[in-house]
Every structure is written in C-alpha cells, then in structure tokens.
Amino acid sequence: MSWSKVFEPRSFRARFAGFWSDFLHENYRNPEEVSVAFGVRYQTALNWWQGINRPSGDVVALAGRPFQDFLEGRG
Numbered sequence: 001m002s003w004s005k006v007f008e009p010r011s012f013r014a015r016f017a018g019f020w021s022d023f024l025h026e027n028y029r030n031p032e033e034v035s036v037a038f039g040v041r042y043q044t045a046l047n048w049w050q051g052i053n054r055p056s057g058d059v060v061a062l063a064g065r066p067f068q069d070f071l072e073g074r075g
Helices: 009-027 031-038 042-049 057-067
Strands: none
Touching: 009 042, 031 042
C-alpha cells in the first residue's frame, strides 16, 4: 500500500488542532503556562488549549523536540 493511501494530509490537518490541544493538556497545567512556554499571547494559548486553532509549523517543530513520541500513531 502506498504512503498516500495510508496517510491523508487533509484529514490530519483537519484534526491537528485537537491533537495539539491534547498535547498541551498532557504537558502543561493551563493556558497561562502555554503562553509563557511558547511566547504567545494569552488568547492564542487559550485558542490552542480549547482546540479552536492550531499553531504554525515552526512552533510545532520546536515544541516537538522534547516530545518526539507524541505524534507517533496519530496519522
């Protein structure tokens, strides 16, 4: 089976805000801590926390370095 049939980028993109919110809940206490950790406004951190928005790629890449196993199996 080809990779394109196993992994659907559109579907992953649509679900990523929820994945990101799960990651934040598992690793941070609250939106205030997220705001400080990522250097973003409180409203941005709250939107991420609630799964309303997702971050840009650079934020995810930097965040993922200490948590390399987070996205395994989430495709």
